[in-house]
Amino acid sequence: MxxxxxxxxxxxxxxxxxxxxxxxxxxxxxLKYPSTAAIESNYPEGSLVFVSGTVIKQNNNGFYLLDGNNWSIIYKVVSGKHVEVDDNVQLLGILGPSYTIKSTRTVVETNWGYEFIIFRSALALIVLLFIFFRYWKFDFKTFELIRRD
Missing domain, CATH: 1.20.5 (Single alpha-helices involved in coiled-coils or other helix-helix interfaces)
Incomplete structure (x- = not known):
């Protein structure tokens, strides 16, 4: 080269x-809102925080959320949003005492939906690689991509 x-x-x-x-x-x-690192360092009780993670258990007025950044923190989320166990959740809420969050906005991505996105992306990658190598080839002698005729 x-x-x-x-x-x-x-x-x-x-x-x-x-x-x-x-x-x-x-x-x-x-970041616009305090995340897990800020909660661990100074615990800004009463402020608006953004956390994300996986639902591990439901309760009568919300659910328990395992933090995606620090797996030793489990939040008790007070929310009217219906979620299932193993759903991925991103939420914005007011931090209360002892890792309780009153949710103001909740985005739920079901476990099936998350796996479908990965499957769809892998399938698209295979199709794009097939199309690419249909029109191009790699020459190992010169380390170049050459357009096929």
Whole structure:
């Protein structure tokens, strides 16, 4: 391969890694609502928080939510929204004492719906790869993609 091409590719990969590191370092401090890290550090009771996780049990006025970021935290959610066990839930609510959240907005993604999205994406990837390799081929001698005639 050409030295100029290797230099450009290495530079682009380095820029991408720097951007990934920056996002990882500063993402939590730029959130609109406190998340799990803020709840663990100073427990902002009475404030609006955003949490997500998996429903582990239902109760008479809501459900119990296993936090998706820290599996040792279980929230007791007071909500009128109907959910099933193993549903993925994202909710916005007011944080109360002892990890209780009164939900103001709840988004439920059923377990079946989540698996269907993964299946649909895998199927689309197979179709796109088939179409791509129908019109293109890879030359291992020169490491290039060549359009088929």
């Amino acid at each position: 050409d030295l100029k091409r290797i230099t450009v590719i290495s530079g682009l990969i380095l820029i991408l890694l720097c951007l990934c590191f920056y996002y990882y370092s500063y993402h939590g401090s730029n």
